[in-house]
Amino acid sequence: MHEMALAESVRGIVEDAATAQGAKRVKTVVLEIGELASVEVEALRFCLDAVLRDSLADGAAIRIEPVAGAGWCPACDRGVPLVQRYDSCPHCDGYQVRPTGGTEMRVKEIEVE
Amino acid sequence: MCTVCGCGGAGASIGGAGWSKAARAKGGATRAWKTVTPAHDHEHSHGPAPEAAAAGEDTHLHAGHRHLHFGVGPAHAHAPGLTQSQMVKIERDILGKNDASAEANRKWLAARGIFALNLVSSPGSGKTALLVRTLTELAGRVPAAVIEGDQQTEFDAERIRATGVPALQINTGKGCHLDADMVARSLAQLELADDSLLLIENVGNLVCPAAFDLGEAHKVAILSVTEGEDKPLKYPDMFAAAALMLLNKVDLLPHLTFDVERAIGYARRVNPAIEVIRTSSTSGEGIDEWLAWLERGMAKARGARAAAMQRDLSARKPDAVRAEPVDALPAPLDELAANGPVR
Structure with missing residues (x-):
């Protein structure tokens, strides 16, 4: 349930940015969550629902943009898609693939008024 | 207050998200909403309803009389285009702090x-x-x-x-x-x-x-x-x-x-x-x-500390710096490169 801690971080980031903009309300929060990031998106939504109450982003729509997992296979010396951390390289079947993308967890943008 | 469309019941407040209304009526950042009698002139479920907001849906239908809402949340979102909303780029890692x-x-x-x-x-x-x-x-x-x-x-x-x-x-x-x-x-x-x-x-x-x-x-x-x-x-x-x-x-x-x-x-x-x-x-x-x-x-770890101390020492000895200007001068820069700016 570290999604609650993540949700609290999101609230802090969103409130800082909204306050800096002099916004009265945050209508939308856009998050970028990688497929390989250690976060369960539905649990995060649930926590945000609770955590954002009474904040500037109370009732804001939460939009989550997934980022596809990507890796690098040193044996093949090429980039490969990676759905799970333990997936093998689709070309050589080796398990040396290192994640290069899809591990991010970011607040991308907010819509304020 | 109805959390789906934002229409207000008597004494309802925007702060409450519906599912724990009683507990939240006294909450901090709430504001009064206009009294409507009767509290509702349309029907829909008022149970715990995080799904509507959570799903990020922009529209929903009411059972009693069907109408569409554009935008979730409080009632002033009912008229799209009239609010002066803007997107703000943030691009910050959630775990940045x-x-x-x-x-x-x-x-x-x-x-x-x-x-x-x-x-x-x-x-x-x-x-x-x-x-x-x-x-x-x-x-x-x-x-x-x-x-x-x-x-x-x-x-x-x-x-x-x-x-x-x-x-x-x-x-x-x-x-x-x-x-x-x-x-x-x-x-x-x-x-x-x-x-x-x-x-x-x-x-x-x-x-x-x-x-x-x-x-x-x-x-x-x-x-x-x-x-x-x-x-x-x-x-x-x-x-x-x-x-x-x-x-x-x-x-x-x-x-x-x-x-x-x-x-x-x-x-x-x-x-x-x-x-x-x-x-x-x-x-x-x-x-x-x-x-x-x-x-x-x-x-x-010990070695790294000893090396940092050595660099510190040579940086703090102006005489040594003067004696060997070529070798000694870059020391603080080395440290900066290795450790980044000192907090």
């Missing part, structure tokens, strides 16, 4: 030559017993301290203190992991010796602690052979984040069907670089190898 705090811890530890490890595992893997054995073996040779993370109780810290090593217990309450800020506060309380060993025993949990950098040199994952050998695949984030896996309780292997090679193979699938040591706190197997691993890490 924790990571910054972890980096500050890392610098603090490095400046003192302290080798810090974050020990992670599921509950019952034998972390504390292994720590007790480790500290007993190290007693007198190496100054050490322990930070114990558990939801509740001082039990683990007491077991550590019985070995004569100072231990600080962090109770996370409802929390499932330690974070960098908790460790920062612990560092301020523990009187750590320079060039010492700091072992941070995280909350027993193979999921959440993977995401939270504490400022440690390495995460060490402990997997006991009484667990399944497929755990590295079931909880890949943790094994991907760890530099070392201790395969613990190997004295029990004769009684089990645990396939050691398969477990190690699975761990290397998620982390090809992971080192593995087979240990048992009971029989002592692998303890020497583990202590040697610790000693190598500590030597590295």
Whole structure:
């Protein structure tokens, strides 16, 4: 349930940015969550629902943009898609693939008024 | 207030999100909404309704009289185009604050030559017993301290203190992991010796602690052979984040069907670089190898501190700088390049 801690971080980031903009309300929060990031998106939504109450982003729509997992296979010396951390390289079947993308967890943008 | 469309009941407030209205009526950031009599002139469910907002839907239908709403939330969103909303780019890591705090811890530890490890595992893997054995073996040779993370109780810290090593217990309450800020506060309380060993025993949990950098040199994952050998695949984030896996309780292997090679193979699938040591706190197997691993890490931390001190020294001696201007001048720049700007 570290999604609650993540949700609290999101609230802090969103409130800082909204306050800096002099916004009265945050209508939308856009998050970028990688497929390989250690976060369960539905649990995060649930926590945000609770955590954002009474904040500037109370009732804001939460939009989550997934980022596809990507890796690098040193044996093949090429980039490969990676759905799970333990997936093998689709070309050589080796398990040396290192994640290069899809591990991010970011607040991308907010819509304020 | 209806949380779906935002229309107000008598005395309702925008702060409440519907599902705990009574508790939230007195809440802080609420504001009065106009009284409507009767409270509702249309029908729809007023039960816990996080799905509508959570799903990010912009429209919904009411059962009583069908109408569309554009935009979720309070009533003033009913007229799209009339509000002056704007998108603001943020692009900030959700864990940015924790990571910054972890980096500050890392610098603090490095400046003192302290080798810090974050020990992670599921509950019952034998972390504390292994720590007790480790500290007993190290007693007198190496100054050490322990930070114990558990939801509740001082039990683990007491077991550590019985070995004569100072231990600080962090109770996370409802929390499932330690974070960098908790460790920062612990560092301020523990009187750590320079060039010492700091072992941070995280909350027993193979999921959440993977995401939270504490400022440690390495995460060490402990997997006991009484667990399944497929755990590295079931909880890949943790094994991907760890530099070392201790395969613990190997004295029990004769009684089990645990396939050691398969477990190690699975761990290397998620982390090809992971080192593995087979240990048992009971029989002592692998303890020497583990202590040697610790000693190598500590030597590295000590060496880095000594080198930084050397650079500091040459930077602070203006005479030396004057005597050897070519060699001595770049020293502060070296330090800056190696450590970044001093906080």
